[in-house]
Amino acid sequence: MSALAVTQPAGMRPRRLTPARIGVYAFLTVTALFFLTPLYVMLVTSLKPMEEIRLGAILALPRAPTLEPWIKAWSAACTGLRCDGISVGFANSVKILLPSVAASIAVGSLTGYALSFWRVCGAGLLFGALMIVAFVPYQIFIYPLVRVFAFAGINNSILGIVLIHTIFGLPTMTLLFRNYFASLPQELFKAARVDGAGFFRIFWSVMLPMATPMLIVAVILQVTGIWNDFILGLIFAGRENLPMTVQLNNIVNSTQGERAYNVDMAATLLTALVPLAVYFASGRWFVRGIAAGAVKG
Amino acid sequence: MPLVRHRTASRLAAGLALSPALLVLVVVYLGCTAWTVWISLTSSRMLPNSTFVGLRQYASLMGNERWQVSVANLAVFGSLFLIASLALGFLLAVAIDQRVRAENTLRSIFLYPYSMSFIVTGLVWQWLLNPGFGIEKMVRDLGFPSFRFDWIVRQDMVIYTLVFAAVWHAAGLVMAIMLAGLRGIDEDIWKAARIDGLPPWRVYLSIVIPMLGASFATAAVLLATSVVRLYDLSVAMTNGGPGVASEVPAKFVMDHLFERGNLGLATAAATSMLITVAAVVAPWLVWQSRRTRRAQA
Numbered sequence: 304m305s306a307l308a309v310t311q312p313a314g315m316r317p318r319r320l321t322p323a324r325i326g327v328y329a330f331l332t333v334t335a336l337f338f339l340t341p342l343y344v345m346l347v348t349s350l351k352p353m354e355e356i357r358l359g360a361i362l363a364l365p366r367a368p369t370l371e372p373w374i375k376a377w378s379a380a381c382t383g384l385r386c387d388g389i390s391v392g393f394a395n396s397v398k399i400l401l402p403s404v405a406a407s408i409a410v411g412s413l414t415g416y417a418l419s420f421w422r423v424c425g426a427g428l429l430f431g432a433l434m435i436v437a438f439v440p441y442q443i444f445i446y447p448l449v450r451v452f453a454f455a456g457i458n459n460s461i462l463g464i465v466l467i468h469t470i471f472g473l474p475t476m477t478l479l480f481r482n483y484f485a486s487l488p489q490e491l492f493k494a495a496r497v498d499g500a501g502f503f504r505i506f507w508s509v510m511l512p513m514a515t516p517m518l519i520v521a522v523i524l525q526v527t528g529i530w531n532d533f534i535l536g537l538i539f540a541g542r543e544n545l546p547m548t549v550q551l552n553n554i555v556n557s558t559q560g561e562r563a564y565n566v567d568m569a570a571t572l573l574t575a576l577v578p579l580a581v582y583f584a585s586g587r588w589f590v591r592g593i594a595a596g597a598v599k600g
Numbered sequence: 601m602p603l604v605r606h607r608t609a610s611r612l613a614a615g616l617a618l619s620p621a622l623l624v625l626v627v628v629y630l631g632c633t634a635w636t637v638w639i640s641l642t643s644s645r646m647l648p649n650s651t652f653v654g655l656r657q658y659a660s661l662m663g664n665e666r667w668q669v670s671v672a673n674l675a676v677f678g679s680l681f682l683i684a685s686l687a688l689g690f691l692l693a694v695a696i697d698q699r700v701r702a703e704n705t706l707r708s709i710f711l712y713p714y715s716m717s718f719i720v721t722g723l724v725w726q727w728l729l730n731p732g733f734g735i736e737k738m739v740r741d742l743g744f745p746s747f748r749f750d751w752i753v754r755q756d757m758v759i760y761t762l763v764f765a766a767v768w769h770a771a772g773l774v775m776a777i778m779l780a781g782l783r784g785i786d787e788d789i790w791k792a793a794r795i796d797g798l799p800p801w802r803v804y805l806s807i808v809i810p811m812l813g814a815s816f817a818t819a820a821v822l823l824a825t826s827v828v829r830l831y832d833l834s835v836a837m838t839n840g841g842p843g844v845a846s847e848v849p850a851k852f853v854m855d856h857l858f859e860r861g862n863l864g865l866a867t868a869a870a871t872s873m874l875i876t877v878a879a880v881v882a883p884w885l886v887w888q889s890r891r892t893r894r895a896q897a
Contacts, residue, residue: 323800327695334692335709338768341724342712348727359737361728414621421614429622436629438881440829442853442870446639446863447632470624477621502613531717533832534854548719552836555723564727575720582715583708589715590707590776 349373349569356564372565376573380566382553389570392550396530396577398461399546403468404525410469411476411521412514416506418477419484420492430481437474441534449538459541467539468529476521483517484510523585524592527578547574633874640867648863657868667869670847673759677848678827680763681770685823686816688767689774694804696775697782707779711772718769722836725765726752755845758838762846766833770826774819781815782808814891821884828877849873 344361349372351365378388385391418426448467452458457466491513495505511518536546545553551574555567582589640658643651661667692710696703713721728734731750739747751757785808793803809816831850834840840847849869856866 324698327698327700330691331695331700331706334688335706338709338713338772341728341768344728345724356733359733359741361734361738410620413617417614417617421611423611423614423618426618429618429625432625432629433621435881435885436625438825438877439629439633440850440870440873440877442850443636443874444628444632445854446857446867446870447635448628451632470628473621473624502610502617527715531719533717533719533835538858548717548832551723552719555726556836556839564733567723568727571720571723575716578715578717579712582712586704586708590711590780593714593773593776 345568345572345575349376349565349572351565353563353565372563372569373573375563376554376566376569380554380563380570381558382550383557389547389550389554389573392545392547393573395540395544395550396547399464399468399536399540399544400526400529402461402465403472403529404522406465406469407472407476407525407529408518408521411473412480412511412518413506414473414477415480415482416484416510417502418481420489420505420510421502430477433474433477437478441471445538452539458539459543461540461544464536464540464544464546467535468525468532471535472525472528475524479517479521479524480514483514487513519585519588520592523581523588526581527589530577636867637871639863640871642864644863644867646861646863653864657864658872661865661868661872664865666844666847667849667852669844670849670852673846673848674827674830676759677763677766677830678824680760681766681827682820682823684763684767685770685774686819688771689819690778690809690812690816692771692775693778693782696779707772707775710775713769714773716769718832719836721765721769722833722838725761725768726837729761729764752838753842755842758842758846762830762833762837765837766830769833770823773822777815777819777822778812781812785811817884817887821881824880825877828873828880 340362347363347365348356348361350368350370352367352369352371355363355366376388377390379386380388417423418430449458452463452466457463487510491509492505495509500508530546531548532546533548533552536544537549540546540549551570554570555562585592639648641652641654642649643653643656696706700706729736729749729752731737731753736747736749739749752761789803789807793800793807829850830848831854834846834848834851838846840851850873853866853869853873856862856869
């Protein structure tokens with residue numbers, strides 16, 4: 304991660320406006336337009352009435368912009384027989400998100416702390432194993448987990464899906480905090496020990512305040528990850544608590560008759576809004592989160 | 601001896617703090633994997649049974665046409681997606697590293713798709729590629745009435761549209777990882793190269809790319825694991841269609857678990873996915889741990 308702190312460009316210093324340099328700018332501009340087009344098309348489509356969409360000028364600005372698709376997407380779009388809009392999914396996603404983020408970070412930071420400062424028998428093995436299983440596809444665990452959760456009576460509930468997000472967030476969160484705590488000076492820990500502080504006291508009063516940057520990174524990582532989850536919410540949240548991504552897919556892909564593309568795009572944008580807001584508000588922290596989650600070991 | 605008792609209590613607390621992680625590892629990760637592998641060796645259909653049939657489920661899996669299509673799709677998608685994302689991400693990082701203006705804006709543009717879910721990504725591209733309203737219609741209206749870009753509804757081309765959407769989603773991630781790697785390279789190589797009269801492209805090809813080996817490996821492993829997990833994108837963009845032309849293994853498992861009620865076949869497919877991931881990740885982990893050991897020595 305230290306490499307990310309270096310912000311000076313390392314490429315060759317340019318002398319003047321050469322053809323090569325024009326080429327670089329041309330490449331960047333064309334690619335940037337390609338990357339921006341989907342967002343732009345989503346936005347203009349969501350502001351057009353259906354008559355304009357039928358004309359097919361997908362890149363054109365709306366001639367008679369309307370917010371009606373947004374209102375409809377929020378409060379009246381249909382999934383199956385229910386027409387309550389995507390606001391239902393939004394509420395569900397918030398209900399899933401808040402406890403899941405809190406629980407996964409709490410367990411992950413405590414585990415990372417215990418693994419870095421306390422010599423517990425087999426700690427290295429536990430950490431190594433957690434890093435390996437992080438790569439295993441969910442499909443392996445899903446059926447047994449459904450059975451176990453049904454047996455415990457917590458399938459199809461908010462509690463169940465929160466537990467699932469905590470379980471599957473554990474490897475990444477542990478990695479994040481263990482690597483951070485391992486980079487702190489050991490003297491800090493020893494001093495707290497000499498002062499007579501115990502396990503939880505040191506965690507709560509010394510280590511957690513020190514780990515504020517990692518807490519921010521963890522929150523960004525978990526908020527976007529859990530908000531964007533589809534498969535876990537689909538299986539474990541239950542019909543009454545389906546998250547926004549699942550409801551969005553139901554709205555768009557299971558419509559009978561003519562599809563309201565403007566409403567679809569408004570609903571899609573609404574679903575993307577939370578991670579986009581987190582992304583644009585957090586700036587470089589987002590990149591830090593990716594790098595911390597990506598570079599294992 | 602109060603101090604000793606205090607110490608023992610703290611040790612105990614450390615063990616206690618690690619117990620959730622241990623529990624998750626043993627029960628969820630190891631236990632559920634073993635359970636899934638066991639089911640795949642039985643004749644289970646709608647309900648699990650314990651009639652051992654050896655590898656018969658795997659044999660019928662290999663003969664299953666939909667599974668064959670799924671695996672072929674994964675191979676095509678995976679290789680094209682990996683190559684295209686790594687190449688585009690690297691080129692973007694190099695271009696941004698040329699001391700360009702508006703670096704932060706460009707980085708934000710290239711990375712924002714990565715913050716959004718695969719469901720959102722799939723739905724946007726489904727709309728853009730819609731032959732009746734999307735890019736095809738737009739180009740036709742511009743005066744090219746015979747223009748065809750209907751890949752998303754063509755069985756032989758649909759998998760490439762998934763690659764398109766996935767590269768749009770992930771190239772920014774590769775860019776971020778590569779840029780971090782580039783910024784970590786000593787600037788003196790450019791002075792040395794200038795003295796030797798080496799053209800910049802030679803420096804990139806012969807010096808920079810080999811130096812970025814670790815960044816390439818990290819990005820490749822990260823992308824490869826997301827390839828095996830590919831599910832949401834196929835569901836949102838094409839729902840496996842037209843026909844079964846864009847089916848993928850993860851979707852095969854989900855459909856056979858929850859819709860078709862064929863547990864034996866689904867778990868055999870899930871186990872095959874696990875073996876694939878292990879084949880990708882294990883060499884990387886070994887390489888990674890050797891590198892760290894060498895760095896410590």
